[in-house]
Amino acid sequence: MVLPMRREIYRMDRQEAVTLLERAPVIHIASTTPDGAPMLRTVHGVVVDGAVAFHGAPAGEKTETLGQDAVISAEEMVAQIPSYFVDPERACPATTYYLSAQVHGRLEPVDDPQAKAQVLRALMAKFQPEGGHVPIDEDHPLYRNAVRGILIVRVSLERLDGKAKLGQNRKPDELAKILELLWNRGRPGDPRAIDLVRQANPTVPTPPFLKAPEGTQLVCALGPDQVDEALSLLDGTYWNEGVPRDAIAQALLSASAWVGARDSSGALVAMARAVSDMSKAAWIYDVVVRPDWRDRGVGKAVMRLLLDHPAVRHTRKVRLATRDAQGLYEKFGFRDIRNVPSASPNREMILMRGVA
Ligand SMILES: CC(C)(COP(=O)(O)OP(=O)(O)OC[C@H]1O[C@@H](n2cnc3c(N)ncnc32)[C@H](O)[C@@H]1OP(=O)(O)O)[C@@H](O)C(=O)NCCC(=O)NCCS
Incomplete structure (x- = not known):
């Protein structure tokens, strides 16, 4: 009833x-x-x-x-x-x-x-x-x-x-502005609020910070309900070899920022996460795009969103390690930490912001 x-x-x-x-x-x-x-x-x-x-x-x-x-x-x-x-x-x-x-x-x-x-x-x-x-x-x-x-x-x-109650009484343009303001404010629950408002108001125009390649939609706050999908995306990634699924799941849930992209059926097709102290440094991990969605700008869109995430955007240094995707990160200003090859096959890269 x-x-x-x-x-x-x-x-x-x-x-x-x-x-x-x-x-x-x-x-x-x-x-x-x-x-x-x-x-x-x-x-x-x-x-x-x-x-x-x-x-x-x-x-x-x-x-x-x-x-x-x-x-x-x-x-x-x-x-x-x-x-x-x-x-x-x-x-x-x-x-x-x-x-x-x-x-x-x-x-x-x-x-x-x-x-x-x-x-x-x-x-x-x-x-x-x-x-x-x-x-x-x-x-x-x-x-x-x-x-x-x-x-x-x-x-x-x-x-x-x-x-x-998620803004359904507002006009789509007003709501798009509210999404933008929530993202700028960036209180801990605001990224999830943005996702919930968009789900409840599918006609809201996509604000610039959420622009994504045709056929995809960015997600600001992945959570417990997405762990299984995320584990499937990460299946076989070289940097998670030998790491038990429970440990990966725990790492995902403990992230300071965990963003992604869905296709039009709602399936998770990309994700990236960061661990951050909100001020001096953030580390980026688990950047992955489902193979059939690669080379279409989804990786770049997810990275842009992650670097702009409230938990990451104020950090002076952003670090990551990668074996072969340096080209992607260089586009965002990341540089190799060392000029000589490190002992590890993964090259550490760093993005310096606001630091001389
Ligand atoms: C790396 C990865 C996340 C890139 O995602 P993607 O959606 O295919 O990337 P995009 O289409 O957004 O490409 C963005 C740009 O980065 C470049 N790029 C992407 N992958 C690259 C790579 N492995 N090496 C060098 N450049 C790369 C692209 O050429 C593109 O350049 P353009 O803007 O000049 O065209 C994706 O290929 C992937 O999931 N790979 C397997 C997992 C992995 O290696 N993750 C990185 C570990 S740190």
């Missing part, structure tokens, strides 16, 4: 709303006690079997609300948009871009020990993914009493609504 939304332009795809609930570190529950007193709680929640579920002590306040109607909410701030991005004088346009998911439903107890154990396993997998405990089974001597004693509550996702 879909609830009316004041402005339909902000409605989020249902699956995205489920994903938002799944990744939310906490969820909020608003309800009433049987005597009508309002109640608001923040809990760790998981999505299991078409419901959002959480746990509590069997004698706590949450027990009183069983059977009551409730609203469950999770939200993620995307970017604060200052008024002066839109109007140099009036404060009124100041706003926040955000994602939120709300579930309206009834707080139902989960009584079946098997179903309770399933929720507890999901909670452990979400909040302690590293393991380090005996797997939860309702009949295991370690857990038999605990599973039966704990309170597990569920609210069906039948009435789930997601809202993505």
Whole structure:
């Protein structure tokens, strides 16, 4: 069931709303006690079997609300948009871009020990993914009493609504300007905000900093959802030989800047990342373009975006090592660090900016 939304332009795809609930570190529950007193709680929640579920002590306040109607909410701030991005004088346009998911439903107890154990396993997998405990089974001597004693509550996702407030009320040209201003501002979440605003507003003209070869679109902030695709792109690259996939994945996720390009089907066809101290130095790694997209300017576009990324653009030195793509980097002003060949087959290159 879909609830009316004041402005339909902000409605989020249902699956995205489920994903938002799944990744939310906490969820909020608003309800009433049987005597009508309002109640608001923040809990760790998981999505299991078409419901959002959480746990509590069997004698706590949450027990009183069983059977009551409730609203469950999770939200993620995307970017604060200052008024002066839109109007140099009036404060009124100041706003926040955000994602939120709300579930309206009834707080139902989960009584079946098997179903309770399933929720507890999901909670452990979400909040302690590293393991380090005996797997939860309702009949295991370690857990038999605990599973039966704990309170597990569920609210069906039948009435789930997601809202993505990402500038859909703005004209395409205004939004293109906001993207440019977000990129220039460059707060930590701003590159991701730019990607989300573009996804939600596909007709926005491409601002100059995102210009890419025909048939591709640049991405400012790759993240956990792109790790598998990125690992495929990096498969067989000489500089990752012998490095375990987990280690490469960790390096990707720890990057200060991780940009890419997609083709018109949405597939990731190029990427590059940098590790930066935001001031003195940045190191560039993992510059790669899918073979069928090479020699069409995608590598250059991705490199340009990476060097201009807020985490990289202010660094005085940018370094990298390459075996054979010196020509690409020379175009951006990189020079060999040494005049004599180094012992390593990879030649180190450096880009000096604002330094004599
Ligand atoms: C190197 C790589 C990223 C370049 O991407 P690309 O999309 O093919 O490059 P572009 O089409 O944007 O080319 C940009 C320019 O750099 C030049 N260039 C690209 N690769 C080069 C190379 N290996 N050696 C010398 N020049 C190169 C191109 O000739 C082009 O010059 P132009 O602007 O004068 O035409 C891509 O070929 C690749 O993924 N290679 C395998 C992985 C790799 O070697 N990565 C670099 C490790 S540091």
